[in-house]
Amino acid sequence: MVVPDQPLLPGEEAPGAEFERKADEIVGQYPASRRSAALPLLHLWQKEFGFLSQRAVEWISERLGLQPIHILELITFYPMLRIRPGGRINFKVCRTLSCALAGSHELFAQIRDRCGATASAGHGIYLSPDGTYSVEFVECLALCGSAPAMMVDEEEFERATIGTVDRILAESLGSGASHGEGKG
Numbered sequence: 463m464v465v466p467d468q469p470l471l472p473g474e475e476a477p478g479a480e481f482e483r484k485a486d487e488i489v490g491q492y493p494a495s496r497r498s499a500a501l502p503l504l505h506l507w508q509k510e511f512g513f514l515s516q517r518a519v520e521w522i523s524e525r526l527g528l529q530p531i532h533i534l535e536l537i538t539f540y541p542m543l544r545i546r547p548g549g550r551i552n553f554k555v556c557r558t559l560s561c562a563l564a565g566s567h568e569l570f571a572q573i574r575d576r577c578g579a580t581a582s583a584g585h586g587i588y589l590s591p592d593g594t595y596s597v598e599f600v601e602c603l604a605l606c607g608s609a610p611a612m613m614v615d616e617e618e619f620e621r622a623t624i625g626t627v628d629r630i631l632a633e634s635l636g637s638g639a640s641h642g643e644g645k646g
């Protein structure tokens with residue numbers, strides 16, 4: 463049996479009508495195998511609620527007629543799926559070959575230092591003590607020609623350096639959440 467390295471949080475999320483509509487749309491795209499809809503549904507849930515709770519596992523498994531363990535297996539396998547809330551500002555650093563060779567692991571360590579993201583939130587996510595920042599590795603972001611690549615929330619940054627990070631942090635402190643133009 464595959465289980466996460468930390469227990470899932472209970473979660474009090476209540477999917478609304480729009481969420482249900484999107485979920486139905488996704489499930490409808492896989493008429494031959496509802497199981498194939500599991501990963502897209504997990505992404506949908508995480509995008510909506512920020513992380514995957516116990517309730518997410520129950521809701522998705524019921525929706526697809528699967529055992530909860532089948533959903534847990536996916537959560538355990540894919541590093542981009544999180545079982546704890548991320549920070550208000552979330553750094554995702556690519557750790558795949560091109561980016562690793564271009565220094566993404568060093569950049570990851572520098573970001574953690576800058577943000578004070580020392581507390582493990584499980585599943586490879588590090589959080590700052592006040593929960594403002596989270597830092598995690600992800601697999602290839604399809605920006606290999608401009609390594610090292612990272613994302614900050616939904617925004618992509620190519621040829622990222624600690625200078626890029628400092629600018630993002632300075633802007634986030636000044637504006638509350640915005641972090642600039644991206645792609646640079």
Ligand code: FES
Nearest residue numbers: 556561603605606
């Ligand atoms: S290897 Fe990092 S974006 Fe592809």
